[in-house]
Amino acid sequence: MNTAGVPGLPGVPGFPGGTAVSGLRVYDWEAADGLCGGSPHLHTVSTEAYVVTGGTGQVHTISMAGAAEHGLAAGSLLWFSPGTVHRLVNSRQLTLNVIMSNAGLPEAGDAVLTFPRAILADPDKYVQHAVLPRDADEAVVAAAARRRRDLAVEGYAELHTSVLREGPDALAAFHRAAAVLVRPRVERWKKIWSETVRSQVDATEQALEDLADGSARPLAGAAVATAGRRPGEGYGMCGRLTTWDDSRVV
Known part of the structure; x- marks a missing residue:
C-alpha cells in the first residue's frame, strides 16, 4: 500500500535526483529524406540523457x-x-532508456518541435499540429504522430540549412520562437518544479544540516519503493514509450 502520510511509516521516496525515466522504441517510419526515426525537437529547461539498450x-x-x-x-x-x-x-x-531532469516538466509540455517557421510563429497552428488526438483508435493516433514527425523533419531541414549557412544566429532565432511558445506554461511549470525537484533539494539540504549536527533523523525515512508499468505503449515524439506510475512503498 502507499504509506505516504501514515503516522510512523515512511512516505514514498522521490525518484532519484528529481528525474524521470521512460523506455523508448524509436519509430521505424521512413521520412522524406530516407531516414527512419523520431520528431526533431528541443527542451527549454530540461536536460535529457539516452542509455541505449539495443539496436x-x-x-x-x-x-x-x-x-x-x-x-x-x-x-x-x-x-x-x-x-x-x-x-x-x-x-x-x-x-533506449530516456532519463529526463525536472520530472513532470517534460510531461507538462517542455518541448518544442522543429516545425516550419510559419507554424512556429503562430501558437494556435503550432498546437493544432503538435497535439495528438486523445481517446482515439491506435491507428488514428499513430497516423497523427507520423504526420507530426514529418512536419518536424521538414522544419528541421530548414533549420539545419540555416545553421550551416548562418551559424549560431539561426539556432538563436529558433530559441526565441520556442521561448514565445512555452511562455504561457511557465507558471504551471514553476509549481510542478517546486513540488518535485525543489522539494528534493530542500530535503537534501536539511539532511546535511542534521547530519552535521550529529543527528540520524534523515535516515528515519528509510524505505523501498516500486512503480507499476503502464499497460501498452504511448506515442511520444521520438517513438513508442514505456512509462511507469502508481509508485508505492514495499
Missing part, C-alpha cells in the same frame, strides 16, 4: 557548437542540455 542508430543534434551526428549502439550513454535540437535516427531496432 543501432544515431542522434542528430544542433547546438551552439553547430550540427553533429552521434552514433548510438547498445551501451551508449549520451546527454544534452536544454536548447539542443535533437533527432533520433533508427538504423536497426533502436531502443
